[in-house]
Amino acid sequence: MNPLFARLFDDAAIFPPGDLPVPDAVKAYRERQLSPLEPLLGPFVCSLARLDELVAAAGPAAAPGRPLPVSLVVPGPDTSAAPAASTAIDVLAVEGPELIGPGGTLTAYREVGRGEITATRVAALRDAGLRLKIRTGGVRADAFPTEKDLAEAICRATAGGVPFKLTAGLHDPIRHRDPLTGFEHHGFLNVLVATAHAVQGGGVDEVAAALADQDGHRVAAAITTIDERLARDVRRQFVSFGTCSISEPVDGLLQLGLLPEDTL
Template sequence: MSALTPAFLLGLLDDAAIFPPGNAPLAQAVADHAAYLRSAYAGAVGPLVVRTADLAQVGDVDVAVVTGLDEVHTAFAAAGSRLRSVEVALPASAAAGEVRSLASLGVEVCVEVPRDDRAEAVLAELAVAGLRAKFRTGGPRGDLYPSEAELASAITTAVAFGVPFKATAGLHHAVRRTDPGTGFEEHGFLNLLVATGRALDGATASDVEAALAARDEAAVATAVLALGPAVRDAFRSFGTCSISEPLADLARLDLLPHAWREGAA
């Protein structure tokens, strides 16, 4: 990790280039990922996020594998020493307790928390099993974006249970905004950092919700700089189909080292 990397950015950006809306060809994603790891901002870049079927074509690169509950062991065996983490989606029929079987893998496991009445029970099981959560924060349809209240509840519950989490999808910009093309209400990844900090400080769910809803870019940026290291112990990373896009936002907000700027713009 580069000494130039701000603490709040260390390993924050999981490289999910092959997933929507980026949909990069796998070979291009692998080549781009290698370039990111040679850049000044390499310390901000996490693993390449792939599917189990992609593993034979990615070469010797650290990966996070997205897979189903019934395919976890296949992914684990296929990835070998390249495996940084497994990201597991629970089928609609799965009971919360089924996540406990994943604790035996011996690697980082992130379980996507369903947006239904199983959510709190799943988080409780993840706490018992020592696993991590994954929150979906957007997608190609408006209904895939949780409201500020729903996401605040998820973050507050995860923090209360001591469950670290990552986020995925929809975090295209640093600060909350309305997408001018789609009209979707997009969460900002800096807002999530601030909201996590508030939850760790014991704030109410409504205060955490207010942090997610904030649109004043300067105020959000200032709040991020005041966060302690415990925030990143809780909010581990987020998947992004573009590494340059979040860095460009951070450069505009004057949150990047000047040595990064040419490559991040």
């Protein structure tokens, strides 16, 4: 499997628009852990408010000896509410809009509005031991950053040495307009290619052009030119993205011939 896709998909199935019940989402995650999709899976994303539900659904009776890897969304400024590893769950990361310091042994992501992702803000995150979380979609058109907005964020994070994750709106591999809503969605393959340009010193215009490309075959071809060393650099920067659907991005990769046909 292409190293660009390893642990790329954080499972946010319990969040809108998926809204799966926690037990159903955990069951689906467990099934994928036992399938060829396992190398693609990042952690299961859960809000602090639903942690008790998650622990009950992921209990040791469901999967003896294999705690569920979790990224916990916290509303406050610290990580003290994150539980220690147990037989049910293993919290690997915390994320939220108010985090002010590192998560100790946990990876910590601070969500920052795209208009606030300045070089100064990125440097402050780096100095605080935080990573960056960028929202790339939502229920309104203005929740989707433009190509230039996202390119600027990627370039500043890369130049500042701050890894980032994305959330929302990235079900499809390729940049496209949703025919039902009219919203312009970014493609996660576009983001991988754009990040490759950024880590090689490309400017905002070059990165934005990669984000804007809606030709799936051309974007897929660009993915295949990224060698193993560059792939490591790209994924060190663009860590993962949260998606309420794992099957949709996987189907997109299969259709583009970027995953083995026996992946499902």
